[in-house]
Amino acid sequence: MKNQEQSVSKKWKKEYTAVLLANIAYILIFYFLMKTFS
Amino acid sequence: MANIDWIILLGTLSFIVIYGSWKTRGSQNVDEFIKGGNKAKWWTVGLSVMATQASAITFLSTPGQAFHSGMGFVQFYFGLPIAMVIISLVFIPIYHKLKVYTAYEFLESRFDLKTRTLAAILFLVQRGLAAGITIFAPAIILSAVLGWDLVTLNILIGVLVIIYTVSGGTKAVNVTQKQQMAIIFVGMFAAFFIIISYLPQDITFKKALQIAGASGKMEILDFSFDLSNRYTIWTGFLGGTFLMLSYFGTDQSQVQRYLSGKSIRESQLGLLFNGFLKVPMQFFILLVGVMVFVFYQFNASPLNFNPAATTAVKNSAFAEEYKALEQKHHTIEEKKRVAQFQFVAHNSDEKIRETIKTLNREEVENREKAKEIILKADDTQETNDKDYVFIHFILNNLPRGLIGLLLAVILSAAMSSTASELNALASTTTMDLYKRNERSAKEDKHYVKVTKWFTIGWGVLAILVASVANLFDNLIQLVNIIGSIFYGNILGIFLLAFFIKMVKANAVFWAAIITQIIIIIVYKLDILPYLWLNLLGCILVMGIAITLQQFAFKSNLEVES
Numbered sequence: 001m002k003n004q005e006q007s008v009s010k011k012w013k014k015e016y017t018a019v020l021l022a023n024i025a026y027i028l029i030f031y032f033l034m035k036t037f038s
Numbered sequence: 039m040a041n042i043d044w045i046i047l048l049g050t051l052s053f054i055v056i057y058g059s060w061k062t063r064g065s066q067n068v069d070e071f072i073k074g075g076n077k078a079k080w081w082t083v084g085l086s087v088m089a090t091q092a093s094a095i096t097f098l099s100t101p102g103q104a105f106h107s108g109m110g111f112v113q114f115y116f117g118l119p120i121a122m123v124i125i126s127l128v129f130i131p132i133y134h135k136l137k138v139y140t141a142y143e144f145l146e147s148r149f150d151l152k153t154r155t156l157a158a159i160l161f162l163v164q165r166g167l168a169a170g171i172t173i174f175a176p177a178i179i180l181s182a183v184l185g186w187d188l189v190t191l192n193i194l195i196g197v198l199v200i201i202y203t204v205s206g207g208t209k210a211v212n213v214t215q216k217q218q219m220a221i222i223f224v225g226m227f228a229a230f231f232i233i234i235s236y237l238p239q240d241i242t243f244k245k246a247l248q249i250a251g252a253s254g255k256m257e258i259l260d261f262s263f264d265l266s267n268r269y270t271i272w273t274g275f276l277g278g279t280f281l282m283l284s285y286f287g288t289d290q291s292q293v294q295r296y297l298s299g300k301s302i303r304e305s306q307l308g309l310l311f312n313g314f315l316k317v318p319m320q321f322f323i324l325l326v327g328v329m330v331f332v333f334y335q336f337n338a339s340p341l342n343f344n345p346a347a348t349t350a351v352k353n354s355a356f357a358e359e360y361k362a363l364e365q366k367h368h369t370i371e372e373k374k375r376v377a378q379f380q381f382v383a384h385n386s387d388e389k390i391r392e393t394i395k396t397l398n399r400e401e402v403e404n405r406e407k408a409k410e411i412i413l414k415a416d417d418t419q420e421t422n423d424k425d426y427v428f429i430h431f432i433l434n435n436l437p438r439g440l441i442g443l444l445l446a447v448i449l450s451a452a453m454s455s456t457a458s459e460l461n462a463l464a465s466t467t468t469m470d471l472y473k474r475n476e477r478s479a480k481e482d483k484h485y486v487k488v489t490k491w492f493t494i495g496w497g498v499l500a501i502l503v504a505s506v507a508n509l510f511d512n513l514i515q516l517v518n519i520i521g522s523i524f525y526g527n528i529l530g531i532f533l534l535a536f537f538i539k540m541v542k543a544n545a546v547f548w549a550a551i552i553t554q555i556i557i558i559i560v561y562k563l564d565i566l567p568y569l570w571l572n573l574l575g576c577i578l579v580m581g582i583a584i585t586l587q588q589f590a591f592k593s594n595l596e597v598e599s
Contacts, residue, residue: 016123019313023119026317027271030112030258037251 039184043442050221050446054453055198058214062206067482071207071489072139072465074298082212083308086295086458087286088316089215092222094176094452095425097323102343102424104327105334108255110269112321117278122313124279125287126306128536133293134302139469140462141293141532148535150543151474156550157531158470160524161290162463164517166496169459170503171517176452177504180445182346183429189505195449196501199456204493207486208298208465211457218450225447226326228440229432233329236435238336238379245382246332252381252391253335253398255328280573284529291462330431335378341367341408343423343430347416351408354415363408370401456500464492522568523561526575527553533576534583541587549583 069075078086103111138144142161146154173195181188202210234243241249250256260270267273286292286309299305341364342348351360374397381390409421432444468489527550534541557575560566566574 015307015310016126019119019123019310022314023116023317026321027116027259030109030321033247034256034258037247037256038254 039441040438042439043445046439046442047445047449050443051198051449051453054214054217054450055202057217058202058210059205061213062202062210066486068139068468068485068489070209071486072294072469074208074212076298077209077300078212078298078304078308079300080304080307080311082216083296083299083305084311084315085219086212086215086298087292087308087312088319089219089222089451089454090291090295090458091285091316091455092451093172093455094448097222097226097448097451098176098179098428099425100320100323101327101330101431102427104255104324105331105427106424108250109258109321109324109328110260112258112317112324113260113269113271113274114278115317115320116271116274117276117280118282118316119313120275120279121282121286122309124283126309129287129532130296130305130309131302132536133297134305138297140290140466141288142290142466142470145531145535146474149546153531153543153547153550154470154474156547157288157528158466160528160554161288162466164521164524165289165291165459165463166499167503167517167520169456169463169496169500170507172452172455172459173500174504174507176448178508179425179429180448182344183426183433188508192501192504195452195456196497196504199453199460200494200497203457203460203464203497204490207489207493208294208461211454211461212295212298214457215454218454221443221450222447225440225443226323229436229444230322230326230329232436232440233326233333233431236333237329241332241336241382246329248386249332249335249378249381250328252386252394253331254395255331277573280529280576281525284525284532284572284576288528288532289462290466291458294462294465295458327428330428333431333435336375337435338368338371340430341405342412342421343426344420345426345430347412347419347421347423350416350419351412356411356415360408360411360415363404363411367401367404367408370397370404373397374401460493460496460500463496464489467492467496519561519568519571522571523557523575524554526572526577527557527579529572530576530579530583534580538580538584541583542591545587545591546579546583549579549586552582553579 100111133141133144136144136147138147140158142154142158145157173192177188177191177195180186181191202214206213234246237246247256260267261272262270263272264270296305296308299308340348341360351357374394377390377393377397381387381394384390412419412421429448432441436444468485472488472492473485530553531546531550534546553575556578557571560574561568561571
């Protein structure tokens with residue numbers, strides 16, 4: 001049971017991290033677009 | 039509008055209403071009606087949350103914002119993913135564990151009944167008025183550009199929403215919002231590709247971005263610490279997180295969306311889905327506006343996009359003066375057209391870039407002068423025309439059929455937000471005020487019936503607010519001010535509930551009352567711009583509650599612990 005909870009929590013960490021990383025990537029893309037086209 | 043546009047518009051809207059009502063008919067118990075029977079999958083939760091936030095004004099105003107001021111507005115949403123993660127980790131598990139119907143119900147289990155009732159009433163006042171504006175804001179624009187009767191349009195949007203929200207409750211709101219989001223995505227993508235195809239033959243997408251960049255429209259990120267800049271990366275992260283946390287975490291119109299999730303995990307994934315898609319979605323809507331800007335570099339645009347303002351000034355003593363400005367506007371546009379072609383042909387030459395910048399400055403100055411003349415002619419006219427840019431483009435340039443689809447996008451967005459608002463207002467009135475204060479428990483059917491009547495009542499009130507909104511000068515601003523006065527206080531109460539365990543009921547209740555009085559005084563004395571009242575309210579209620587708990591209610595704490 002404990003192991004199962006730990007694996008669920010690890011998976012969750014991955015999903016939260018993925019969302020935050022995706023948004024950091026968006027901001028980097030915006031920065032690149034701004035530098036290229038401004 | 040051609041017949042095909044009417045067919046598409048009316049066909050789409052009636053399909054949504056009929057399908058939504060039919061598919062979700064016959065909800066017999068409160069759990070089904072208010073929480074959709076807890077059957078929603080994560081994508082339904084995610085789309086519903088997005089559809090609730092995206093009102094008609096999002097699709098009318100955001101492209102216009104990009105047209106005039108560029109892409110910087112996207113920074114406003116940078117705090118949203120952070121708020122989604124915090125709500126998923128902290129708020130959702132507690133709401134689900136306590137099996138609450140409304141966010142305010144949680145406050146009773148954490149504090150007491152009076153705190154729950156206070157927060158519910160603050161929500162009802164603010165959201166009740168906002169629901170009227172959600173209908174009024176697109177109706178006033180559509181009536182101005184299409185010549186439709188404003189009151190009829192208000193009633194039409196309101197009644198359509200009432201039909202399916204009363205019939206199927208939360209489930210109907212969720213089902214219809216999926217279809218509305220599909221129409222919104224299809225419509226916006228179609229508009230985007232059509233705009234690109236309308237650009238002159240040798241203007242590729244890349245060149246279009248260069249043209250936009252030369253006019254400063256690609257300044258997406260602003261790293262400055264200048265407080266007078268409304269949209270910077272810092273205000274996006276700090277203010278945005280705070281604002282989104284209060285909106286998604288404590289506003290029942292949003293909380294009810296993810297409470298309908300099948301499990302904690304489905305609700306959390308739904309919010310993460312929103313955190314994943316929201317920033318690119320807003321970026322895309324702004325990009326549509328930037329492409330409209332590029333389109334008008336090669337095609338004639340009006341001096342002011344608000345047709346009512348233009349008609350008013352042309353029928354006044356200032357008509358000749360305005361005509362002279364229009365003439366100047368066309369001359370500038372002609373010069374810009376030549377410069378833009380040269381800019382593209384000469385591989386973004388710096389000299390030509392400077393010429394474009396000078397012409398842009400002249401154009402902006404000319405537009406500002408036009409606004410002054412409009413106000414001299416009729417000071418009741420709305421001169422800020424950003425809300426009219428995209429609809430002007432749609433009606434004057436898109437092919438037949440697509441006009442109907444884009445109008446369906448705008449009305450769908452208005453309906454999806456209004457439906458969530460009416461659904462939440464009725465649920466809060468029933469669960470936090472009516473049912474909680476009933477002496478004897480009644481059958482589930484009774485509460486479903488009562489919630490349906492409250493939905494109709496709030497719907498009629500929203501239509502009435504929308505219909506008289508015209509009589510007040512700045513009602514939209516007034517609603518935003520009322521929101522800022524209450525929102526910070528409510529968020530502060532929730533943050534205390536979640537994170538500061540030592541604060542108990544009496545301290546938070548009196549802190550909320552004192553904070554509300556201080557905030558109203560600060561607003562009345564005009565000490566701070568109203569947007570900052572949110573932050574002040576939150577800090578004040580938390581600070582006062584902790585202080586009261588430490589000193590005035592210390593014995594309480596000892597007894598309770």
